[in-house]
Amino acid sequence: MKKRIGILTGGGDVQALNAIISSAKDTANALNIELVGIIKGWKGALDANYADLSSLSIDPAIGGTILKSSRVNIKKTENGPEIVLDNFKKNNITGLMVIGGEDTLSNSFSIKSFPQLLISKTIDNDVGNFEYEDHEFRLENIINYFTLGFPTAAAKISSFVSLKEGLRTTAYSHERIIIVESMGMKAGWLALSSSMGFPDFIIIPEFPLDYELFLEKVIKKYEYQRHLIIVLAEGAKWKDGSYIYENKDEIEDFSHPRFGGSATALKTRLKKDLAKYFNTRNINSVNPSYLYRSGAPNELDRFWAKRVGETAIKFLVKGINESIFLAIQKDKSGFKIMDIPLSNYNSIDELHRFVDERFYDPQELQITENGKKYLGEIIQEIPLEEYGLNNLQ
Numbered sequence: 001m002k003k004r005i006g007i008l009t010g011g012g013d014v015q016a017l018n019a020i021i022s023s024a025k026d027t028a029n030a031l032n033i034e035l036v037g038i039i040k041g042w043k044g045a046l047d048a049n050y051a052d053l054s055s056l057s058i059d060p061a062i063g064g065t066i067l068k069s070s071r072v073n074i075k076k077t078e079n080g081p082e083i084v085l086d087n088f089k090k091n092n093i094t095g096l097m098v099i100g101g102e103d104t105l106s107n108s109f110s111i112k113s114f115p116q117l118l119i120s121k122t123i124d125n126d127v128g129n130f131e132y133e134d135h136e137f138r139l140e141n142i143i144n145y146f147t148l149g150f151p152t153a154a155a156k157i158s159s160f161v162s163l164k165e166g167l168r169t170t171a172y173s174h175e176r177i178i179i180v181e182s183m184g185m186k187a188g189w190l191a192l193s194s195s196m197g198f199p200d201f202i203i204i205p206e207f208p209l210d211y212e213l214f215l216e217k218v219i220k221k222y223e224y225q226r227h228l229i230i231v232l233a234e235g236a237k238w239k240d241g242s243y244i245y246e247n248k249d250e251i252e253d254f255s256h257p258r259f260g261g262s263a264t265a266l267k268t269r270l271k272k273d274l275a276k277y278f279n280t281r282n283i284n285s286v287n288p289s290y291l292y293r294s295g296a297p298n299e300l301d302r303f304w305a306k307r308v309g310e311t312a313i314k315f316l317v318k319g320i321n322e323s324i325f326l327a328i329q330k331d332k333s334g335f336k337i338m339d340i341p342l343s344n345y346n347s348i349d350e351l352h353r354f355v356d357e358r359f360y361d362p363q364e365l366q367i368t369e370n371g372k373k374y375l376g377e378i379i380q381e382i383p384l385e386e387y388g389l390n391n392l393q
């Protein structure tokens with residue numbers, strides 16, 4: 001009988017998922033093993049909802065996930081981990097590829113002894129590590145340089161705010177303040193990556209907003225520039241620690257409230273406070289929302305999706321003694337794949353990374369030089385040409 005390996009995708013979809021699945025499928029076919037698609041992530045693992053992928057045609061250039069997704073915490077189901085393992089046993093599944101963000105990957109820790117290959121994907125880029133023993137900033141020391149999906153989403157947000165392709169020109173033309181909402185409920189990497197398109201201010205969840213100071217900055221910069229682009233993460237907070245916007249009526253399995261509304265909330269407050277300065281009709285907000293996660297993967301995403309897909313299958317076919325996290329690392333010649341035993345970590349929290357002051361300057365509400373160095377390896381700057389806009393008044 002052929003060796004059977006399962007594959008699942010969980011959490012928010014990203015553009016690179018089908019590229020991973022298609023490469024895993026091709027590799028499995030070539031090595032004569034059966035790749036079993038688990039439908040709707042960990043929900044499918046609990047329900048034993050499986051599909052044969054071997055003869056399916058999967059287009060790596062199409063975003064989303066052919067396997068579909070869910071946000072399911074297997075520990076929330078009574079005997080959830082045991083049910084998953086029992087289903088695998090009954091169906092002769094002897095290894096598993098888990099493709100997900102922090103929450104989806106956290107389920108793997110509940111069945112750590114089962115051979116798994118973990119691949120990180122999330123436009124939030126918050127799976128990995130920036131802690132170095134000597135605290136020296138070296139790109140080579142970053143554990144998991146980027147999560148799949150992040151390169152495409154980062155390029156999108158940069159282009160949405162940029163002069164050449166984004167909102168800067170309309171902001172200029174109408175002397176507008178435009179607040180652009182970024183996804184990212186806990187981590188500000190996506191919002192920060194907009195810096196490659198040069199917004200004026202970036203506000204991220206890790207650094208609660210001192211609104212009075214922010215207002216001063218807004219007024220000062222608007223006075224000479226006459227337009228502003230502000231990027232605000234959906235999970236950003238006020239100084240007292242409360243979210244700028246959250247919807248507690250839609251809490252999901254991992255206890256996260258629903259976000260999506262912070263830009264509107266900040267806009268409302270700014271309109272009130274800036275009414276005496278100018279026509280508040282010109283304070284606007286935009287939330288591209290799921291557009292960050294949609295469309296085709298860019299070249300970097302697609303290339304590494306293919307590589308991790310085939311690498312994971314090769315590991316599982318060869319046989320592994322313990323579960324492995326496949327990280328994308330940087331070395332002098334570029335990126336490479338590194339396999340890290342999952343036993344190096346006690347929980348996914350040790351791989352949950354946030355923006356800190358090495359990457360973000362909370363006084364200026366801007367990216368630091370190190371932040372540019374880091375993100376510059378993932379996305380190209382979209383030329384600003386010193387705004388290229390002559391401020392006619």
Ligand code: F6P
Nearest residue numbers: 012101122123124183184185259
């Ligand atoms: O987890 C990734 C993410 O993109 C977050 O940034 C965002 O808050 C969340 O997904 C929202 O996704 P959904 O609406 O699918 O739950």
